[in-house]
Amino acid sequence: EFQIYDSFSDRYKYLKESNKYLGRREYSKALEKAKEARTWAFNPRDSYPIFTLTKIYKRTHSAQLLYSDEKFSSSINYAFCLSQYDSLQDEAIKEYKYALALSNSPILSVRSGYKIFPLANLITLYLRKKDNDSADALNIELVQHIKHAGVEDLGYFFNCQELIAQNALNASDEKTAASIWLRNFELYKNSELDQDNNVFLELALHAVMGNIITNDLQVAGKILMEIKGYAEKGKRKRIYLDYLLVKAKYCDIASTERNGDEDL
Secondary structure (H helix, E strand, C coil), X not given: CHHHHHHHCCCCHHHHHHHHHHHCCXXXXXXXXXXXXXXXXXXXXXXXXXXXXXXXXXXXHHHHHHHHHHHHHHHHHHHHHHCCCHHHHHHHHHHHHHHHHHHCCCCCCCCHHHHHHHHXXXXXXXXXXXXXXXXXXXXXXXXXXXXXCCHHHHHHHHHHXXXXXXXXXXXXXXXXXHHHHHHHHHHHHCCCCCCCCXXXXXXXXXXXXXXXXXXXXXXXHHHXXXXXXXXXXXXXXXXXXXXXXHHHHHHHHHHHHCCCCCCC
């Protein structure tokens, strides 16, 4: 039964469709389609009495998983589309909380990764509202579930954590920002995600800054050497300027303390 479920389950399928509309700035269309998908997912679909096999299948664990997954997928998508409007932030929070409740239901709770998207986006919305206490409380829960994340979940997690790190910097809390950057970098390196792209380079640069803050210049220099080749491939991109700025900061501190990589 689980094989059948896994072959059809894709909890981000509605989000992928919505992002096509949002990419074209068709916000009202995205919200309209998201609402329709949610209505369809939550409407009961009774089978005709003559279809005995269908009735039997609906009682199986796989069928119940698929139905729960459909409701969850449409709910997070609807919440995401609501969150695109400043006037609908409270409704988005309410819908994300509902999706989180679905992820905690007995049939979905065994899949801990389901909690990552609603938690990460709730944190983001609370940060927008300057409700740091609620954001911090949810982040404690989110971090506990990240070990169960799939590759498809990590981008949402990283985006959320980068916002928390920036929020910490705004409050002059460099140590918290550093710990988040270092954790993000290690998580990315240990994942199956591609390490030849700007996302990895950006996380690596933040990890360098994290190691500078924690005064571990040896590790900071090692990371800079590891990403040097890729950074120099994109000399016409903004990320290369970021690389040069971080490298300059590293060299300035390392030369003062005489504790760095001479090749850099």
